[in-house]
Amino acid sequence: MSKISQNKNSNSDEIDLLDLFRRMGRTLTIWGAALGHAFLISVVFLLRRWLPLIISLVLAVGCSYILKMTVGNVFTSHMVIRSNAMHNSDMIAYINRLHNFCEEENYRALEDALSFKPEMIKNILDISAFWFIDRGADKIPDYVDIHNSHSAYDTINVRMLDRLDIRAKIRSPKELFLLQNGIISFINKDSLFQQKNRLRLRQNKGLLARLDYDILQLDSLQKVKYFEETRSRKPLIGGQMVFLQEQKTQLLYDNIYDLYSRKQVLESNEDLYPDIVTLLSGFDLPAKQDNGTLYYSKKIVPLFLGIALVLLIFLANRKKLKEIYNKY
Numbered sequence: 386m387s388k389i390s391q392n393k394n395s396n397s398d399e400i401d402l403l404d405l406f407r408r409m410g411r412t413l414t415i416w417g418a419a420l421g422h423a424f425l426i427s428v429v430f431l432l433r434r435w436l437p438l439i440i441s442l443v444l445a446v447g448c449s450y451i452l453k454m455t456v457g458n459v460f461t462s463h464m465v466i467r468s469n470a471m472h473n474s475d476m477i478a479y480i481n482r483l484h485n486f487c488e489e490e491n492y493r494a495l496e497d498a499l500s501f502k503p504e505m506i507k508n509i510l511d512i513s514a515f516w517f518i519d520r521g522a523d524k525i526p527d528y529v530d531i532h533n534s535h536s537a538y539d540t541i542n543v544r545m546l547d548r549l550d551i552r553a554k555i556r557s558p559k560e561l562f563l564l565q566n567g568i569i570s571f572i573n574k575d576s577l578f579q580q581k582n583r584l585r586l587r588q589n590k591g592l593l594a595r596l597d598y599d600i601l602q603l604d605s606l607q608k609v610k611y612f613e614e615t616r617s618r619k620p621l622i623g624g625q626m627v628f629l630q631e632q633k634t635q636l637l638y639d640n641i642y643d644l645y646s647r648k649q650v651l652e653s654n655e656d657l658y659p660d661i662v663t664l665l666s667g668f669d670l671p672a673k674q675d676n677g678t679l680y681y682s683k684k685i686v687p688l689f690l691g692i693a694l695v696l697l698i699f700l701a702n703r704k705k706l707k708e709i710y711n712k713y
Contacts, residue, residue, distance in 0.1 A: 434697050436551045438690065445689035449681035459510060459676045461530070462668040464565055465517075470582035473516065473549050477592045477661070479575070480514035480551060480568070487511045499567035509564065510554040512517065517545040548665060554675075561668040568608040578661045587661065589651050596648045603641050 431438065459477070468476040484494040492506045498543045499506070517526040518535055520542045527542075536683065537541065553564055657663070 387432070420577075430697075430701070437693055437697060441689045441693035442686065444681060445686040446678070448689075449678045449685050452681045452685075453676060453678050456676060458556055458674045459554055460556070460561075460671045461554050461675050462558070462561055462671050464553070464568075464668045465548055465665040466551065466569075466659065467548050467663040467665055468616070468661075469654075469663060470578055470585055470661045472546070473546055474570070477514040477516070477549055480512070481566070483512040483571070484514075498571050499564070500570060501563070501567055505560060506564070508556040508560060509597065510556065512554075512564075513552050515552065517548055517549045517550060519543050519545050521648050553668060556668050560600070561652050561670065565668045569662065572662050573660065575661075582661045584654065589655050593648060593655075596651070600641060600644050600648070635645065 398462075414581065471479075483495065483498060484500065485491075487509060488511075493501065495501070495509065496503060496506045499509075501509075515533070516530045516535065518528050518530050519525060520527040522541070522543055524545075526545055526548065530544075531552070551568060553561065553568075555561060555564065
């Protein structure tokens with residue numbers, strides 16, 4: 386009896402599974418047919434009302450062009466600098482004071498900071514500083530963190546400490562070179578930055594002097610050890626030599642070369658980066674403006690088409706909507 390009951394249970398389970406699959410298939414078929422029907426209705430609806438949609442599209446492009454002509458040109462360019470005396474976080478915070486002046490429309494403070502004429506200041510829309518992000522820590526900049534979205538806990542994609550990006554938005558690209566000089570001058574005239582840079586250069590000179598002294602001492606020690614090791618050799622019959630102690634003079638070479646490497650790094654920093662900041666790449670003349678017709682069309686065209694579709698759907702179903710309204 387137990388075997389018969391088990392066979393019946395297994396057969397009923399198989400029947401249940403087959404029935405479940407059949408129901409799922411029917412449901413998917415119904416959904417597919419409904420989606421296909423809705424798609425066909427939508428296509429026919431749009432084709433029958435192509436003229437209002439074309440008119441809304443033309444109006445959207447026209448509004449985009451009018452905005453482009455009335456708002457004025459906006460150009461964006463980037464410059465890259467290296468901060469020698471200050472940490473990048475401090476330098477970015479200092480440069481972003483210009484960003485705050487632009488947002489607050491504090492033209493007098495911006496004029497004093499950049500040493501610009503009032504008519505030139507009004508052409509500046511924004512000045513901001515950002516981190517470079519290095520993906521994979523290969524010391525190659527991959528992108529600029531314009532949205533300040535980088536996580537401090539990300540150990541794979543790290544902020545670069547040897548450079549930072551400055552973005553400028555301006556109405557006239559001809560003034561980018563003057564703006565570049567104004568930003569560099571704004572940084573260099575800070576008294577704290579000047580003191581820290583002088584201290585850095587003075588410490589570098591002291592360390593270079595110490596390295597020169599240590600290199601001479603190691604070189605003298607190497608000569609003394611070589612002389613002592615030469616005297617410790619004993620001649621035997623046949624002109625052969627026996628070494629009574631192990632030669633360790635070779636070990637000093639690594640120490641001397643390490644000191645020379647550190648000296649070269651300090652000399653490079655002193656010769657190549659003597660100022661508070663070093664300009665790695667200046668502002669480039671942008672090929673085209675940011676706020677062209679296409680810039681506004683990306684926002685206005687979807688808006689106009691959406692409004693047109695809502696109105697067309699409302700007009701096509703106004704009788705049904707009126708009946709529903711009267712019913713309730």
